[in-house]
Amino acid sequence: MKTLFEQTKLGNISVQNRFLRSATWENMTTEDGQLTDKLYKIYENLAKSGVGLIITGYANIVKEEQPNHGMMGIYDDSFIDEYKKLTNIVHNYNSKIIMQVAYGGTKTKFNLGKRIIYAPSEVAERSTNVVGKAMAKEDINYIINAFANAAKRIQESGFDGIEIHGAHTYLINQFLSPYYNRRTDEYGGSLDNRMRFLLEIYNKVREKVGDKFTILIKLTASEFFQGGLTFDETKLICKKLEEVGVDAIEITGNIHGKAKSMVGEVFDGYRIQEEGYFIEYAKIISNEINIPIITVGGFKNIDKIEKLLNETNIDFFGLSRPLLAEPDLIKRWKSGDRKAAICLSCSKCRTSKGNYCTIFNTCIK
Template sequence: MSYLLKPLQIGNLTLSNRLVMPPMATARSKEDGGVSQEILDYYDEKSRGGYISLIIIEHSFISQEGKASKNQLSVADDSVIEGLKKLSEVIHKNGSKTIMQINHAGSAATEEVTGKTPVGPSAVSNPRKGTIPHELNKDEIKGIVKAFGDAARRVKEAGFDGVEIHSAHGYFLNQFLSPLTNKRTDEYGGNIHNRIRIHLEVIKAVRESVGEDFPVFLRLGASDYREGGTTIEDSIIASKEFERAGVDVIDVSGGFCGYVIPGNSEQGYFSPLTEAIKKEVSIPVILTGGITDAKAAERLLEEGKADLIGVGRAIYNNSNWAKEAIESLR
């Protein structure tokens, strides 16, 4: 049997195959972050036929100060739950499972979008944005940890099959993870165990909000591919701690390099990261990055590089990609 077509059980979540649509920002939400007809139509089209076993909804802001961009989806207050229910229902009706990615932009936010001063672990320039944030105190950190927990509860109430915590692409949690932006000298800075302290607090808050039987994923910017940034050695330690803390799946991507590796366009370019992490954890690992061909996806699974394959741009550009890929392997 094809590796891509094998089902996978994650707690009480049954995936029909190993194909995942990773979170990709669409800027199709209402201005206030509410679910629009345009966003319902988009996910309806992508999930049709249920060929993609799991659709991860684009990063959604947990609080106004953490909003990354205009027309970003919101999970910031209870008023959005009804709209989000429609979104989960559209995808379920088509036969796919779906989880939501929750995020705070930290120093990647702009005052123009949020109306507030950007915040971060340290008052140092964001390598991707150039903004210098307000350095958070411990009470402010607690407030953001609570906002992640509250957002996860809303995701569950809206009928999704799980939730993904975003710590990649240079956003808030990634800013604590990376030595490029975390220069703190308290218990939230310094060695890797201190730099992931906030992650463990977020995981705990999310778990307490959703209970033990609701799948929790974490998207990890496993390397910055920059001098002085996060390394795979850091991320192996982090992934083991996340598993111990109750994370069900590690979804690997880039850190401050974003979702690309400069100068590398091979299919599955993050596979050295996923392979290294997969050897050290017993939970499933998702690989994304430049995969456009079903045979490449099949080969990466066969070689043990990952347990699930995320195909982003190819599905974004062609809504029939998953159908064609799966039929080609049957």
């Protein structure tokens, strides 16, 4: 029988348990993405609490493309020393830390008119209605190299790995999507062509960091609308990523703020679950490929998580909002107190002062 509190390999990382803090935009950096004392404290508390692996909030890879206020930067070498301090803090508590990187693109409305926002095609993002600049080949190369250069900085900063964000309608996801990607060149049309941008990013990152550095990819299970990326396509993408050497895949979805209303709905033949929204999708993928699968979304009950661990091939389980409400949750569960997390999944933790639980854990203001 597999247990949640056992040493487990994730790529080349040895993780003390199967819980991870999934990437969370904390909204607490300086204006240009530098770390603050509040952020150092948040990550120290997460590491203290016994979370096996922490995935940072997503960091922007080019200075001119900051998709949200208060998000981390990794766009030049000035960040390396402060991230060395961060990774040292986390490692002091035997926790591991991976930096997530993304090009946000048209998913947000932050600083519109003040920046060029790239997109595969001039198609409005469905939630923001923002239209980006269709990328020329030189733009594509610029972003590919930006991902790779960011990866090298991440490695030099002492992180245990990198997660490339290919979900949530950010730029990579848009290239994968037949709805957003209307290109007629080698980056559009067939799934092989739509995958090309992601694969070129991965290959360039791997070239920069070498074979031993752990690389994760975050993917949307399905776009959950007619004409979008389907689950059958996502399965094929996962198989290709395993083939080229990706170390693990995180399965998620693009249902921010809509999860409760979508529970029970069926997309591509599978149902959104109340706890572990994307479990049915992650379970199928975990049966079809042989690298670790991570999934996220609505987990609160350790008994249910443990049952899923032993009834599927899913390896790791991500939590975010429950850890905002109850920073010591993993330590509590490990001690034998298996009551469900107190988090209400109300999403009131997103505030203008930063992301913190406004109901149960109001100490960070």
